[in-house]
Amino acid sequence: MSKITFDQLQEELYYEKLSNGLDVYVLPKKGFNKTYATFTTKYGSIDNQFIPLGKNEVVTVPDGIAHFLEHKLFEKEDGDVFQEFSKQGASANAFTSFTRTAYLFSSTSNVEKNLETLIDFVQSPYFTEKTVDKEKGIIGQEINMYDDNPDWRLYFGIIENMFKNHPVKIDIAGTIESISKITKDMLYECYETFYHPSNMLLFIVGPVEPSEILTLVRTNQDKKDYKDQLEIVRKFEEEPVEVAEKKKVLEMNVQSSKCLVGIKAQNPSRVGEELLKHELTVNVILDFLFGKSSEVYEKLYTDGLIDDTFSYDYTEENGFGFLIVGGDTQNPEDLSTRLKEILLNSKNLMITEEQLERIKKKKIGAFLRSVNSPEFIANQFTRYAFNEMNLFDVVPVLEKLKVEDIKQICNHFFDERCFTECHVVPKK
Amino acid sequence: MLKKGEHSLNGLTLHTVETEKYKTNTLVLKFKAPLQEEQVTYRALLPYVLQSETSKFPSTTQLRSYLDELYGATLSVDLSKKGEYHIISFKIEIANEKYLSDQTPLLQKAIELLADVIFSPVVENEAFIPSTVDKEKRSLRQRIQSVFDDKMRYSNLRLVQEMCKDEPYHLHVNGRTEDLESITPSSLFQYYQKMMAEDEVDLYIVGNIEVDTIKKTIVELFPFNSRKGSSISPSIKTKSVVDPNEVIERQDVKQGKLNLGYRTNVTYSDPEYHALQVFNGIFGGFSHSKLFINVREKESLAYYAASRVESHKGLLMVMSGIEFENYDKAVTIIKEQMEAMKSGDFTDQEISQTKAVIKNQLLETIDTARGIVEVLYHNVISETSRELEEWITGMEAITKDEIIEVANKIELDTIYFLTGLEGKENE
Numbered sequence: 001m002s003k004i005t006f007d008q009l010q011e012e013l014y015y016e017k018l019s020n021g022l023d024v025y026v027l028p029k030k031g032f033n034k035t036y037a038t039f040t041t042k043y044g045s046i047d048n049q050f051i052p053l054g055k056n057e058v059v060t061v062p063d064g065i066a067h068f069l070e071h072k073l074f075e076k077e078d079g080d081v082f083q084e085f086s087k088q089g090a091s092a093n094a095f096t097s098f099t100r101t102a103y104l105f106s107s108t109s110n111v112e113k114n115l116e117t118l119i120d121f122v123q124s125p126y127f128t129e130k131t132v133d134k135e136k137g138i139i140g141q142e143i144n145m146y147d148d149n150p151d152w153r154l155y156f157g158i159i160e161n162m163f164k165n166h167p168v169k170i171d172i173a174g175t176i177e178s179i180s181k182i183t184k185d186m187l188y189e190c191y192e193t194f195y196h197p198s199n200m201l202l203f204i205v206g207p208v209e210p211s212e213i214l215t216l217v218r219t220n221q222d223k224k225d226y227k228d229q230l231e232i233v234r235k236f237e238e239e240p241v242e243v244a245e246k247k248k249v250l251e252m253n254v255q256s257s258k259c260l261v262g263i264k265a266q267n268p269s270r271v272g273e274e275l276l277k278h279e280l281t282v283n284v285i286l287d288f289l290f291g292k293s294s295e296v297y298e299k300l301y302t303d304g305l306i307d308d309t310f311s312y313d314y315t316e317e318n319g320f321g322f323l324i325v326g327g328d329t330q331n332p333e334d335l336s337t338r339l340k341e342i343l344l345n346s347k348n349l350m351i352t353e354e355q356l357e358r359i360k361k362k363k364i365g366a367f368l369r370s371v372n373s374p375e376f377i378a379n380q381f382t383r384y385a386f387n388e389m390n391l392f393d394v395v396p397v398l399e400k401l402k403v404e405d406i407k408q409i410c411n412h413f414f415d416e417r418c419f420t421e422c423h424v425v426p427k428k
Numbered sequence: 429m430l431k432k433g434e435h436s437l438n439g440l441t442l443h444t445v446e447t448e449k450y451k452t453n454t455l456v457l458k459f460k461a462p463l464q465e466e467q468v469t470y471r472a473l474l475p476y477v478l479q480s481e482t483s484k485f486p487s488t489t490q491l492r493s494y495l496d497e498l499y500g501a502t503l504s505v506d507l508s509k510k511g512e513y514h515i516i517s518f519k520i521e522i523a524n525e526k527y528l529s530d531q532t533p534l535l536q537k538a539i540e541l542l543a544d545v546i547f548s549p550v551v552e553n554e555a556f557i558p559s560t561v562d563k564e565k566r567s568l569r570q571r572i573q574s575v576f577d578d579k580m581r582y583s584n585l586r587l588v589q590e591m592c593k594d595e596p597y598h599l600h601v602n603g604r605t606e607d608l609e610s611i612t613p614s615s616l617f618q619y620y621q622k623m624m625a626e627d628e629v630d631l632y633i634v635g636n637i638e639v640d641t642i643k644k645t646i647v648e649l650f651p652f653n654s655r656k657g658s659s660i661s662p663s664i665k666t667k668s669v670v671d672p673n674e675v676i677e678r679q680d681v682k683q684g685k686l687n688l689g690y691r692t693n694v695t696y697s698d699p700e701y702h703a704l705q706v707f708n709g710i711f712g713g714f715s716h717s718k719l720f721i722n723v724r725e726k727e728s729l730a731y732y733a734a735s736r737v738e739s740h741k742g743l744l745m746v747m748s749g750i751e752f753e754n755y756d757k758a759v760t761i762i763k764e765q766m767e768a769m770k771s772g773d774f775t776d777q778e779i780s781q782t783k784a785v786i787k788n789q790l791l792e793t794i795d796t797a798r799g800i801v802e803v804l805y806h807n808v809i810s811e812t813s814r815e816l817e818e819w820i821t822g823m824e825a826i827t828k829d830e831i832i833e834v835a836n837k838i839e840l841d842t843i844y845f846l847t848g849l850e851g852k853e854n855e
Binding site: 031 | 447448449450451452487488489492493495496497498499500501502521522523524527528529559563566567570571573574576577578579580679680681682683714715716720724725728729730731732749750751777780781782784785787788789791792794795796797
């Protein structure tokens with residue numbers, strides 16, 4: 001067990017890599033009632049082409065299978081795991097993202113029992129044709145729910161516009177048609193390939209004793225017979241620099257229009273501190289351009305083009321990255337024209353030391369706010385770790401950021417070929 | 429459980445919670461007044477005008493730049509409905525300098541800023557600035573409209589509108605678009621003065637604080653005049669149900685939204701409230717509850733099927749998203765679960781499981797500053813003084829008979845179904 005101390009934040013992090021390859025982290029939080037734990041596999045909706053364990057050829061699996069698997073893992077021969085957690089006073093959940101599937105619980109009592117339940121249920125799949133078919137009705141309703149949601153349609157619309165080949169453009173839940181093809185054997189194949197401990201990370205945050213927690217996890221894992229597994233082979237098609245589609249307008253049953261514009265990252269192959277710095281820098285640029293203290297924000301707000309739903313974000317992982325800006329608007333055409341102009345003119349962004357300092361302060365404060373949340377710490381730490389970054393480097397990397405770093409990124413990032421827009425408008 | 433204090437200062441009650449577990453300090457200022465048609469839209473608009481500029485920072489850019497300087501302090505406003513009250517909240521969350529290399533006293537600055545937002549708006553000739561009011565009117569109109577676009581929120585709002593037609597509770601926290609035209613910069617300023625003079629005001633400060641110092645600062649910076657409270661007569665709260673009403677609405681949607689509204693005839697201050705909480709947990713509050721098990725897991729009819737209690741109004745809301753043609757089936761299953769509750773068809777294990785999860789939920793809620801404030805504010809709304817410990821011991825002591833008893837007070841009032849356009853032509 002090793003210990004890392006973050007003096008300024010007054011936090012301590014304990015870490016151990018178990019012999020089966022599982023990474024375990026414990027962050028003690030004194031004064032909190034709740035313990036929050038996530039057990040995450042580096043497997044998400046983008047992992048749809050890979051060589052299954054023990055095979056030689058790449059297979060392509062149906063869209064939405066990682067999410068489907070997440071649902072099905074909760075069901076066991078003797079009932080569903082939610083029941084067990086609630087008997088132990090815990091609330092459990094799970095989510096699937098582009099690159100991760102996370103299982104989690106939070107509880108203020110029976111922490112050790114709940115932790116065992118979490119690890120054991122994720123490590124004992126039970127799929128039958130009957131339960132797989134039953135789930136198709138439930139997930140079908142989840143898909144319908146998202147289909148009626150204009151914000152979700154807009155978000156996936158802009159991502160679809162950006163990517164020609166990369167599977168990030170596939171809706172995480174898949175479609176009713178794609179999930180109809182899922183069988184129990186496919187679920188087992190995905191499970192065997194991606195749920196080996198060496199592809200997973202366990203994070204526990206709360207009022208716990210790290211050495212006790214680590215002993216519990218170690219003992220639990222020692223009882224299970226995991227064979228060493230070779231590195232997983234995933235396949236991704238080459239993604240061109242240009243976006244797949246420049247513009248899309250979705251007509252929906254809505255009263256207000258919405259507009260998002262996006263920029264696809266070029267060569268998103270960074271990992272580690274380089275990725276961390278890059279992602280932070282682009283987000284600093286966005287704060288400078290569009291933050292509530294920016295001239296642009298006030299102007300767009302005064303002109304009636306944006307309201308408080310306006311937001312922006314840049315996200316990048318190994319293989320894909322995108323910037324998204326926008327929100328509800330009375331006039332999507334005008335808003336996208338204005339946003340496009342601002343973004344593409346940022347090639348030669350003028351930002352002073354003083355302005356940069358202010359944004360750094362803002363982001364450091366926001367980080368402190370975030371680390372009040374055990375959920376944020378566990379989920380984000382895992383995301384960072386899967387990309388070889390350390391969440392607790394955020395503040396030091398921000399502090400070192402220079403005007404030069406910003407200029408360097410602006411120089412090539414805001415490329416017209418990478419720009420796209422998506423609107424939702426009321427149906428005529 | 430919490431190191432808290434309550435201090436009556438002039439026209440305001442200051443609530444302090446001392447804790448070292450956060451890296452930020454939180455201030456929440458709440459204004460409470462009865463929900464009323466004539467003022468609902470004024471109340472929805474006013475906080476947004478106030479938070480956009482102050483006399484010291486007379487533009488959004490200046491005000492927001494200052495917040496950035498204060499290590500990204502957040503300033504936000506929020507509107508809510510608690511029973512028949514309309515609550516306006518202003519919230520500031522600010523970094524605790526203890527965790528920064530810079531030692532500026534941030535909390536003091538945050539308190540000053542909050543006072544500024546409330547007491548020093550930009551005013552000319554007894555009126556707010558017209559361009560600011562216009563801008564925020566536009567934004568509010570958009571906010572009101574946007575509910576229509578989120579079908580889950582929309583169907584919930586429609587249920588409340590239908591169910592509480594003749595009660596103030598049918599009003600939405602964001603007010604009504606038709607009122608916007610008539611609100612002027614001067615009428616809004618008059619409303620501001622009324623709010624400042626008459627509303628019941630509560631200020632919550634949660635964090636690493638020194639109570640005596642804070643008290644002095646608040647007395648000095650928040651000079652409210654004393655006032656009388658704004659109690660609502662209990663007669664408003666009850667309505668007897670004759671026949672359940674069924675409302676079917678058609679729109680171009682893929683998924684049907686089914687919402688059932690019940691009258692619980694129990695509110696937060698009633699002794700039966702704990703039993704109602706446990707009832708709701710067994711019935712539909714969690715993923716081990718009857719609704720989740722029977723509507724989702726057994727019949728695969730839905731992705732979500734849940735219930736929640738509107739504590740101060742005495743309502744129980746069931747919500748689910750289903751295929752259009754499964755309407756009758758889903759309604760039948762939901763009604764069966766309610767009947768099961770009324771006839772005591774639930775096990776001791778369901779009771780103990782539910783109690784464990786409710787206790788957990790309460791303890792988790794007070795792990796966040798926001799949660800602490802909301803829990804404490806329940807007492808203000810209901811004019812009770814139930815301690816957190818009582819929440820837990822009271823709930824844990826509930827017996828099966830008490831749950832059955834409370835279940836039998838619950839009456840179905842309205843079923844609302846948002847369904848697709850198909851089949852409309854045949855009607």
